[in-house]
Amino acid sequence: MITSNPIFNDLAVPEHQDIGREEGFERATLSGAISKAGTLLVLLIIAAAWSWVEVTSLLNESPAYGPPIFGVFVATLVAALVLVWLTVRNKTWSPVSAPIYALLEGAVIGLLSAGFDRRYPGIVVQAVMVTVTICTCLLAAYGFGWIRVTAAFNRKLSAVISGAVIYYLGLFALHLMGVRWLPMLTAGIPAIAVSTVVVGIAGMVLVSNFDSAAKCAQMKLPKYMEWYLALGLIIALVWMYLEILDLLSKARRAEGR
Numbered sequence: 001m002i003t004s005n006p007i008f009n010d011l012a013v014p015e016h017q018d019i020g021r022e023e024g025f026e027r028a029t030l031s032g033a034i035s036k037a038g039t040l041l042v043l044l045i046i047a048a049a050w051s052w053v054e055v056t057s058l059l060n061e062s063p064a065y066g067p068p069i070f071g072v073f074v075a076t077l078v079a080a081l082v083l084v085w086l087t088v089r090n091k092t093w094s095p096v097s098a099p100i101y102a103l104l105e106g107a108v109i110g111l112l113s114a115g116f117d118r119r120y121p122g123i124v125v126q127a128v129m130v131t132v133t134i135c136t137c138l139l140a141a142y143g144f145g146w147i148r149v150t151a152a153f154n155r156k157l158s159a160v161i162s163g164a165v166i167y168y169l170g171l172f173a174l175h176l177m178g179v180r181w182l183p184m185l186t187a188g189i190p191a192i193a194v195s196t197v198v199v200g201i202a203g204m205v206l207v208s209n210f211d212s213a214a215k216c217a218q219m220k221l222p223k224y225m226e227w228y229l230a231l232g233l234i235i236a237l238v239w240m241y242l243e244i245l246d247l248l249s250k251a252r253r254a255e256g257r
Helices: 031-061 062-090 091-119 123-143 151-176 186-214 225-255
Strands: none
Touching: 031 062, 031 091, 031 151, 031 186, 062 091, 062 225, 091 123, 091 225, 123 186, 123 225, 151 186, 186 225
């Protein structure tokens, strides 16, 4: 199966390769994966709300807490990424690692969202509403057959994702070389246009991952794979939210707010 998300690239299940053929074996289903994704989303929201409250309280108490908070942000983000990397290679861990990832990523999102909302009041509510609206419309379009996910679709999607990654790596490299973010890349029409395209890419990734989860649910995989499939959906959803948050912040900067 060709997908744009590495979490779906290798679906071999070494420990349970043949157990799916046993009579009465409980298999993964799409409804189960969606239910697990809902559970992960709830955990993510709880962690995000907690970290937001804690960060806001600390920063209101003293701006000196800023550097330590940033250190915690980086450490938590790295831990979440490493956990995903390990889960992709040890799928049987997913019933435990997926909820832990949701909590870690929720803390990251809470920290990031608190920072954005301090600078641009109300932007997080807007980002959440836009994310929910876009996700609902995209999945509805997929359900009605208006968006068809094919191997060619996924190949093209993988190519544009690679382009987006190269773009962001280029910006990061410029930053390391002492070249601060160019105004045209952080605000204004060019920056907004680029972010709009990336949001569209993130939306297509979500649809592609949902299609992959639906197809994987038909492969008679072990029940624990529902957590693994749910993890892929949550990763795509988080990426879309972060890109929308970035897009809205660029629009605010362009307005001079």
